[in-house]
Amino acid sequence: MLATTFTSSLKSDSVRKEIQEGMSLHDLILQQQRLLEIIASVHDLFADRAYPQQAFKRLLNDLQALTGSEYGFIGEVVPQGNSIPQLLPLAINNFAEDSSWSFATSLQTVAHSGQPLIRNMGSTTAEHLSAPSFSFLGLPVIHHQKVLMVIGLAGYHTTYSTTTLSLLQPLLQALGGLHFREIKDRSTDQLLKDYTSLQSELESLILTLDDIVFEMDEKKVFTRVWCNQESLLFRPREEVIGKNISEVLGEHALAFNRMADKILHTGEPQEYIYPDIRQDDQRWYELKMRLIINKTAAPRRILLLIKNVSEREKRYSSYLQSQSELRRSNQLLSICQQMGKMGGWEFNVTTGETYWTQEVYTLREVPSNFPISLPSSINFYHPGDQPTFITAVHQLREEKIPYDLELRHISAKGTHTWVRTVGRPIYNSHGHLTHFRGIIMDITDKKDAELELLKARDHAQKAAQSRSDFLSVMSHEIRTPLNAIIGIAGILQSMSGPEHIDVVHNLQFSANHLLGLINDILDFSKMEAGKVELEHIPFAPAALFQGIVRNYLPLAEAKGITLYTQIDHNIPPIINGDPVRLSQILNNLLNNAIKFTPTGSVTLEVARQNLAGPRCILSFAVKDTGIGIVPDMQEKVFDTFVQEDTATTRHYGGTGLGLAITKKLIHLYNSNITVESKKNEGTVFRFNINFAIPEKDNRHLAQEEKYADGCLEGMKLLVVEDNAINIRILELQLKRTGATTVTARNGHQALARLQEQEFDAVILDLHMPEMNGYETIPHIQHLQPDAFIVVLTADIMPEVRERLSRLHIKDLLPKPYAAHDLLTILKKQHSRKPMRMV
Structure with a gap:
């Protein structure tokens, strides 16, 4: 122009x-x-x-x-x-x-x-x-x-x-x-302007300010060059002017010639993006070819506009990569949502627009053109759960309180499911609320599993209760006759002549052995239920160890083996702990050692590891020269009902519970037990226990009080017991104490006796016909609040002590009981009461 x-x-x-x-x-x-x-x-x-x-x-x-x-x-x-x-x-x-x-x-x-x-x-x-x-x-x-x-x-x-x-x-x-x-x-973005202005002559004029501008005649010879920065030219200016495309552009000449021929033939503008001709340069350029329009029939000229677009190409490449990654992320998200049965939703607080992902439409079984809104979601929930959802949505919108609910869901086609629905407020970088977002997840499988777990828990609780009831009945039914056997044996021991001592001893041993088996079963049940807790009372360890060994001397002598003890003289005279459970551990280990040692010896070793401080660590070892344990069984012997083989069970007897109970008891002390053994050479069991040393010396605890005849003189006792043998045993045990006894066979008879006369103490059984001990206790406390109650029961399940504690009963003796323990309780109460005036 x-x-x-x-x-x-x-x-x-x-x-x-x-x-x-x-x-x-x-x-x-x-x-x-x-x-x-x-x-x-x-x-x-x-x-x-x-x-x-x-x-x-x-x-x-x-x-x-x-x-x-x-x-x-x-x-x-x-x-x-x-x-x-x-x-x-x-x-x-x-x-x-x-x-x-x-x-x-x-x-x-x-x-x-x-x-x-x-x-x-x-x-x-x-x-x-x-x-x-x-x-x-x-x-x-x-x-x-x-x-x-x-x-x-x-x-x-x-x-x-x-x-x-x-x-x-x-x-x-x-x-x-x-x-x-x-x-x-x-006000338009410069980049958008560059793209949109390509369609007009005005844009062509503006683009003459691009980095490099060439003019070329119709013979494709460069006639003029404009360039703001000479360094952008890939050849010196004098090597370009007067040369044709093939001479100047090298490997790009073919593409440039093709575009020049086309624009000369059709007049259509041409564009081309290419890398820098220089191999060591990573820049990219954009070429635009335009015919220079003349009003006269002058020779045609071509204008070449070349712009450095390296940054744009990098951004575009990054954009394509980002788009690819975004598509891949969206695909993965969609797959995850499908696999997790989870969809997302969004509510724009400015526009009121609501958005669901595809999985929400699928969950609610509605078409993609379904009209959606935040309130319309209410209708998809069970009528019983809609008030909860409405309240949560209101608090989210008005008070910005997030919600996370598990609700029953009904789709448009009537499919019932459980869903987890979550809503959260979304704020921008300035702290302004912009959206509400959340998820809806199908948790039907989870809920079904939870319901199954609840059913399984109920079944387990019922099974546990049934087991507890069975063990309670078994304890009562077995311990009641054992109480009679052990009680009679004790009475016979004090009355029999020398010729019957061995018979009575065998009777006591058999009864105590049976009692030990029953105790093992009940203890294991209590441990499985987590109902066993250690006591922390002062006791004399040396006397405890000597008493345990003394009890096993007859058994060892009967088998012809030697029973040794090695007790460290640095052991404190009094320590705090649970003497009953410690005795149970040592009894199990010594009993096993003697049982599985045909010849040789059994040794109990106790040593103190630390010699100072308010606590002491005692190291225990029970050694024997018996049949030993093969390596494969050395860990399994601590499992429930496990012995090395069936022949061992037949030959030596036992339930296989002793070591399992021993290991659990030692775990209660935060310790562990180890075993070292060789087949036919013997076995060593080792464990450590950390005890506290009391500040006050209570050496007198080791002394057992002896009760003389008439120790309960003037004491009136009511014995409530439905078993005639147990009543007879109690009468014989109390015969020399000077106490007066009155008996009742059940709770009704006991209440009648209480209304007839006053008693100092009531010895009460729990399991009785017509009115049991639990039902009787409140009546006793009401009729004679000063009467002391001692409960004797063959049911030693943990629930018994908890139930009695709620009735304010603290003194409980499990059957079979030692007569000395009963006398100790009665003597303590008798000494506290004033003399009864007759």
Whole structure:
């Protein structure tokens, strides 16, 4: 277009006139060439939307130099409705306020009329009869019949003509197009502008400011090069101009030639993105080919716009990679949601828009076009759970309280499920609420499993209760006759002659052995239920160890083996612990050692490891020279009901519970037991226990009190027992104490006796017909609150002691009991009561 304008201007009458008036053709051509350069450089004005003042200043200087003007003004026209438009100055040179006529008024006239204005010195017009003091040229910059800018030029030594207007018209057109586009796109993102502006001629003009611009003739020979940075050229400028595509572009020549041929043949613009020709450079470039449109039949020219798009390509590559990763993440998320039966939802607090993921539609069995909202979700919940959900949603929306609920869910097709629904408030970086988000998860399988677990727990509890009831009955039914056997044996021992001592001893041994088996079973049951707790009372360890060994001497002597003890003399005389459980551990180990040692010896070793401090660690070892244990069985012997083989069980007897109970008891002491053994060479069991040493010395605890005849003289006792043998045993045990006994066979008879006379103590069995001991105790406490109650029972389950504790009964003797223990309790209570007045 610029070349066409230049050619046309040469043919115009005004040009001929200029030549005739003294301007040479050469000067005119130079003037036209200078104008082309100004037009090319004018695009710098719009490279930065900030409109730098220095750029407009440079343009104004160039125009003044081109026209020989002394004054200059460039201003943007700001419409003011029907009023005279306002001019926003962009550049001013030498503007004189004291002119003979107003420079500003002339500019306003051009802006208002949209017509160029020429006033030369010495001329007069109808509108202005007096001659102006200097020449003035006012140029409107118009686009689409709208005045966008005004350029004013003036001087004392220049004259303006229509030729000047013709000369500057291409510049005015370019400025009009560029400024019009700039006004529309000032607030548009520069990157978007680069993409969208490719479709117009205006965009082509703006893109002439790209990094490199080439001009090429129709023979595909480079004729001109514009480049802001010479370093961007892949070849020196002199090696490009005058060379064709094949000579300059190397490996890219084929693609460039193909595009050039196509644009010359069809006129269609061409684009191409390629890497830098230099192998060591990682930059990318974008090529745009355009035909330069001429109004005349001049040779065709091609404009090549080359821009460095390395950063854009990197961003685009990153964008594609991010998109790929996003698609993969979305696919994985969708798969996870499908596998986890979980969907997500979102509510926009600003727009009110609600969003569900696909899994929510699937869960609720509705089509994808189903109208959704936060309140509409209420209808998908069971009517019984809807109030809970409504309250949670209200608290989330009004008070920003998150919710996490498990509710019954009914889909649109009537499918019943359990769901976990979660809602959370979402805030932006400034702390402002933007969304509510959450999940809906199908937890039907989990709920079914929970219900099954509840059923299983109920069954287990019932089974445990049944086992407890069975063991309670078994304990009562076995211990009741054992109580009679052991009690009679004790009485016979004090009454029999020397010839019956062995028979009575065998009777006691058998009864105690059976009692030990029953105790093992009951203890194991209590341990499995976690109902065993250690006591922490003072006792004399040396006396305990000696008593245990003394009890096993007859058994060892009967088998012809030696029983040794090695007790450390540094053991404290009194320690705090549970003497009953410690005795049970040592009894089990010694009993096993003697049982499985046909010949040789059994040794109990006790040593103190630490010799100072408020605590002492006692190390125990039970050694024997017996049959031993094979390596594969050394850990299994601690399992329940396990012995080395069935032949061992048949030959030596036992339940296989002793070592299992021993290990559990040692674990209660936060310790462990180990075994060392060789087949047919013997076995060693070792364990350590940490005991506290009491501050007060209680050595007298080791002394057992002996009770003389008549120790309970004057004491009146009520014996409530349904078993005639046990009543007889009690009468014989209390015969020499001087106590008076009255008997009752059940609770009803006991209450009748209590209403007839007063008693100092009541010896009460728990399991009785018609009215048992539990039912009788409150009546006893009501009728005779001062009467002391001692419970004798064959039921030693943990629940018994807990139940009696709630009835405020502390003294309990499990059957079989030792007569000495009963006398100790009665003697203590008897000594506290005042003498009864008869």
